[in-house]
Amino acid sequence: MASLQGSQPEYHHFIPQFILENFSHKYSFSPCGSKSAPGRGKKNKKTNFYPGDPVLNIIDFKNEVPQFSESPVKRTFGFMDMCRDISNISDYYYLEKEIGKLESWVSVIIAGIRKALESGKSGISILRNERGILRKFVFLMKCWGQGFHGSFHGDESGNHNEDDKDCFKKHMQEKEYQNPVDVWFRSIKTILELKMDLKGK
Known part of the structure; x- marks a missing residue:
């Protein structure tokens, strides 16, 4: 029997990497007594970073006294299996793939805007469909935070205990959702599939 697609745990960002990279810098590490050599360089065993890895300056609150630290872009502002939908047995991570497609389109649009502004242009223009893509992305990021x-994954028992819990429970019963997170996944899927203002109305 073939293995299910997306069965391995994955790290999912709620702030896209293409945005985080604008605030990152390359990690620098030179072990005492080592000589610079071509290639990627040796890994810092303490941090598990390689020289050149994109990292962010952060404040680490894990200890009693907060400390300034560095965190890799690929493991910052996200969760493991954030959008793992076990109800879709053919591909647990189909939502992550669709979000990735949207992020790719948006990154190209934003790169074009940045290039225009950095070249000294006082204004820019974008196509109607590009505006629609940006609007969808901004709204999705609002719901993807x-x-x-935390709200849709529920408490330790998996229950949704926000102020709207009574209405939420009724909605779940009407739509026959099994878990609070199913509502979230359905909402994200609806946003992704929404056709934005194609006729300009």
Whole structure:
């Protein structure tokens, strides 16, 4: 029997990497007594970073006294299996793939805007469909944040205990959803599939 697609745990960002990279810098590490050599260089065993890895300056609150630290872009502002939909047995991570497609389109649009502004242009123009893509992306990011993740994944028992819990429970029963997170996944899927203002109305 073939293995299910997306069965391995994955790290999912709620702030896209193409945005985080604008605030990152390359990690620098030179072990005492080592000589520079071509290639990627040796990994810092303490941080598990390689020289040149994109990292972010952060404040680490894990200890009693907060400390300034560095965190890799690929493992910052996200969760493991954030959008793992076990109800879709053919591909647990289909939502992540669709979000990735949207992020790719948006990154190209934003890169064009940045290039125009950095060249000294006082204004820019974008196509109607590009505007629609940006609007969809902004709204999706609102629903894709850390707060929504915590709310829809529920408490330790998996229950949704926000102020709207009574209405939420009724909605789940009407739509025959099994878990609070199913509502979230359905909402994200609806946003992704929405056709934005194609006729300019």
